[in-house]
Amino acid sequence: MSHITVERNRRRQMNEHLKVLRSLTPCFYIKRGDQASIIGGVIEFIKELHQVVEVLESKKRRRKSLSHSPRTPLPPPPAPATTMKEEESVGASASCNSSVADVQVKISGSNVILRVISHKIVGQVSKIISVLERLSFEVLHLNISSMEDTVLYQFVVKIGLECQLSLEELAVGVQQTFCDQKMLTSTG
Template sequence: MSHIAVERNRRRQMNEHLKVLRSLTPGFYIKRGDQASIIGGAVEFIKELHLVLRSLEAKKKRRRISLSPSPSPRSLLPVTPPPEVPSSAVSRALELGACCSSPVADIEVKISGCNVILRTLSKRIPGQAARVISVLEKLSFEVLHLNISTMEDTVLYSFVIKIGLDCKLSVEDLALEVQKCFSQEVAH
């Protein structure tokens, strides 16, 4: 085969694989149809799936060990960063993030570029996502993306939020405000 035919075959295979990858990735992860957006969206989706997988593995391990009948949601959060993240990036992320834990919910806030990533892990509370969104909007944030992962009676909300011009909160303050939203619901 000539070099041109080999290259044409490689491009055809690449396009077919990209079509499959796009079909397997939920649409809200892919902003545009170009190759970089498809691959970037698939990477984000896989990261979310890894989080869910770790949570399920932790739950399975807890069931085997049976240390307590009702474990804290904190035990479902991953303890170590994914291996594909360099340690220098982890230390930078820790400087730009905050965590807030309680018996009701665990909150993690990180700055990612010009957006904020907010993750909450708690027992399932009906209407909680709407309440968190309401709190975020009152605090001058705009929700760009929300992913909800559930495992029996536990739910992981992953928000990507845009910082509004009027927002004057630190990541620590944001984590505490969202934590209050969960605590108030339990008090009712």
Template sequence: MSHIAVERNRRRQMNENLKVLRSLTPCFYIKRGDQASIIAGVIEFIKELHLVLQSLEAKKRRKSLSPSPGPTTPRPLQLSPTPESSPFITHNNNFKELGACCNSPVADVEARICGSNVMLRTISKRIPGQIVKIINVLEKLSFEILHLNISTMQDTVLYSFVIKIGLECQLSVEELALEVQKSFTSSDVLCINEI
């Protein structure tokens, strides 16, 4: 087999594999049709699926550690200063990021400062209208939504936001995580009173 035939076969296999990857990935992850964009989109999709899997495993562990079914009292919100105890595993040893997690039986919420923006992620069961509640909370707290990504797996949904901090906003990441967490348990949108 000549070198040209081997190279032609390799390209054909690469193109077939890229078509399969593109068909398995939701369209909004892939911005353009070139190879680099397809691979970058697939990587982003796999990262999101990995986060959902970690959340489901964490909930499974929490469920197995909880006492047998019966009358249960609702677990209070748990606020941790760093995202290490969260299903959101984001390690970057090159620089320190400020972040907080607010977990409850209803949802896990992580907020962290990343450069001049805030990354906000929530994992919960699907709740009709929940995305609108979160967006209303963010807008009332003077945040501008730059990017929103929604990933679902069975009855679990992951909302990933990149938000810009408004000039009037005086919240810490802990307060932001807590306010977004409150939107999961309230029938109407909550807003922090100005200090």
């Protein structure tokens, strides 16, 4: 077989694979029909699918823990350790988990990545944003993914100059918004 024939077959096979990828990916992920756009859209779609898998695995773990142990109250906030400004260089992280929500906080450069997995609660995202703003954070980006009755909120927030919180205190503060909501629904 000549080099030209081999190259023609390779291109034909690449085009067939790209057609299959395009057909398997929702249309709003792919803006144009060129190869780079198709591959970029597929990458974004796969990232979203990974987040959905994480949400479902967390939901599964939460259900297992609820069925094997009695409900435990939210732990009291830990004593202040270091502030986020001091933790910036370390790349530290913290989490605060309960039967209502899993909250993870991680330093990423000069920003904080906040991930929250919980059941869908109407108005919850605005409560979280309100807490973040009150604690001197600026929301730079928010991504919301949901599957059935579970939702994943992923925030990228900028640490305010006057912020003196530790990561643990932020995680507990966000977790508290869910506990307040749970108390309102259980008393109403």
